Amino acid sequence: MPDVVRFPDSFLWGAATSAHQIEGSVRADGAAASIWDRFSHTPGSTTNGDTGDVACDHYRRSAQDVGLMRDLGLNAYRFSVAWARVLPEGRGAVNQAGLGFYDRLVDQLLAAGIQPALTLYHWDLPAALDDQGGWLNREIASWFADYASVMVQALGDRVGMWTTLNEPWVVADGGYLFGKLAPGHRNRFEAPIVSHNLLRAHGAGMQAIRAAGGKQAGLVVNLEPKHPATDRPEDVAATQRADAYMNRQYLDPVFFGQYPEELPDIYGDAWPTFPAADFDLIRQPLDFLGINYYTRSVVRDDPAAWPVRAARVTQPQHAYTLTDWEVYPPALTDVLSWVHSRYGRVPLYVTENGAAFYDAPAAIDGRVDDPLRVHYLREHLRAIQVAMQQGVDVRGYFAWSLLDNFEWSAGYAKRFGLIHVNFITQERTPKASAGFYAEVIRTRGATLSR
Numbered sequence: 001m002p003d004v005v006r007f008p009d010s011f012l013w014g015a016a017t018s019a020h021q022i023e024g025s026v027r028a029d030g031a032a033a034s035i036w037d038r039f040s041h042t043p044g045s046t047t048n049g050d051t052g053d054v055a056c057d058h059y060r061r062s063a064q065d066v067g068l069m070r071d072l073g074l075n076a077y078r079f080s081v082a083w084a085r086v087l088p089e090g091r092g093a094v095n096q097a098g099l100g101f102y103d104r105l106v107d108q109l110l111a112a113g114i115q116p117a118l119t120l121y122h123w124d125l126p127a128a129l130d131d132q133g134g135w136l137n138r139e140i141a142s143w144f145a146d147y148a149s150v151m152v153q154a155l156g157d158r159v160g161m162w163t164t165l166n167e168p169w170v171v172a173d174g175g176y177l178f179g180k181l182a183p184g185h186r187n188r189f190e191a192p193i194v195s196h197n198l199l200r201a202h203g204a205g206m207q208a209i210r211a212a213g214g215k216q217a218g219l220v221v222n223l224e225p226k227h228p229a230t231d232r233p234e235d236v237a238a239t240q241r242a243d244a245y246m247n248r249q250y251l252d253p254v255f256f257g258q259y260p261e262e263l264p265d266i267y268g269d270a271w272p273t274f275p276a277a278d279f280d281l282i283r284q285p286l287d288f289l290g291i292n293y294y295t296r297s298v299v300r301d302d303p304a305a306w307p308v309r310a311a312r313v314t315q316p317q318h319a320y321t322l323t324d325w326e327v328y329p330p331a332l333t334d335v336l337s338w339v340h341s342r343y344g345r346v347p348l349y350v351t352e353n354g355a356a357f358y359d360a361p362a363a364i365d366g367r368v369d370d371p372l373r374v375h376y377l378r379e380h381l382r383a384i385q386v387a388m389q390q391g392v393d394v395r396g397y398f399a400w401s402l403l404d405n406f407e408w409s410a411g412y413a414k415r416f417g418l419i420h421v422n423f424i425t426q427e428r429t430p431k432a433s434a435g436f437y438a439e440v441i442r443t444r445g446a447t448l449s450r
Helices: 035-040 058-072 096-111 140-155 168-177 190-211 233-256 263-270 277-282 330-343 371-389 432-443
Strands: 012-016 076-080 115-121 161-166 216-222 226-228 288-292 297-301 310-312 348-352 394-400 419-421 428-430
Touching (some): 058 096, 168 190, 168 233, 190 263, 216 233, 233 277, 233 297, 288 330, 330 348, 330 371, 371 394
Parallel strands (some): 012 394, 288 348
16 A cells, blocks of 8 residues: 555544434433334344434443544544433423433533534434324425424534535435334335435435534535446446445436436336426535445346346455454445545545444453454554545544444444443453554544554
8 A cells, every 4th residue: 555644633533323222311301203213123123123212322431432433533523412312202392301312422522632423314314203293294304394494403502513414325225214213114116205305314414504603504415336246247237226325316316306217117116206496405515525435336237126127246355344344354444435526626535434343242350352353443543544645634543432332233233333332341452553543543544654
């Protein structure tokens, strides 16, 4: 690889979490249910019937967790707000006690020298809005804008970085097409409508953030480079469909005001016609784009694999995580360069990057050694350096995740954290990867050359 260089002084070194995965206290102080409260309490929906009722108990332990961030040397922290904690009905009356938690958290972060990076929506839609159709209801764009206004008016004087949505593809694909995530629908006609309303809500949210005086605002998407398994025309075409469905479906409308041409073929008779005026709302200028990167896909044609008619091909002799994701750092360089080339010089942040490997359920002699995660972090940070050397404007990195947490339908069976959590005692133990990351931050990346 090219000579390793230091990251700039202005680079953001962070870690990321989401509200439902760490907070617990899901009904505390006037908070209401979300779709994830309902889903996780539905038998058979999560591993071992796990729920986020307690999770990492961050709602009561935020001061301790901010102290751990300070010890790591983080200068930024990406977290999300539980919409139903602030607006129990999803709109209307504000729950001041719930809002107060985030007000205190922001102050705790700033006192520790850590920049808050706030995500408005990380999958936990208020159940009250789901009862009104949720993401299938076109009114949700205005509901989301009102929610964004509440948050910016309350915290905009101290929060400088706002994200509308986290990973809209996962919401639509997992929640409405395949039913593996909340709200658990399985309907091919719903998925494109949900995707479109998510993007409309993003656009309305961007407008609301700016109208309320918010500073930097953007969108976070999960991107997965698609590589053909062979040079057969069928595999190449399958790769293009897979890329359109997962990657370009959520970026082309934002940057170009239109969907990829492959989508009507992918969805068939489930593909609707959308009003042209919707794209004026969706196509709001971004101050930044967040990219969540975990893996790539090597793709072959598979007519039975609906809706994309493409299947992932396992790569022999390659490392895979416990989530069955190939460890392939060069694709992070590729995806950063691809976004830069296709969509222009929008500032980029790697807003999630991490891996689930086996960690002991409890610390041994006060230690948690995780050499595979250390290697994963080192090679992916090097991949970012390569992209930056190629001229890509990458301004920050947020490791996923700060803490072991409630990993959605996988419950507590998969651990991504830099900090080990004993879910019985709530004891926190920094892993070896946390020490490695702290040293990278301290040296601004110079340690990556060792």
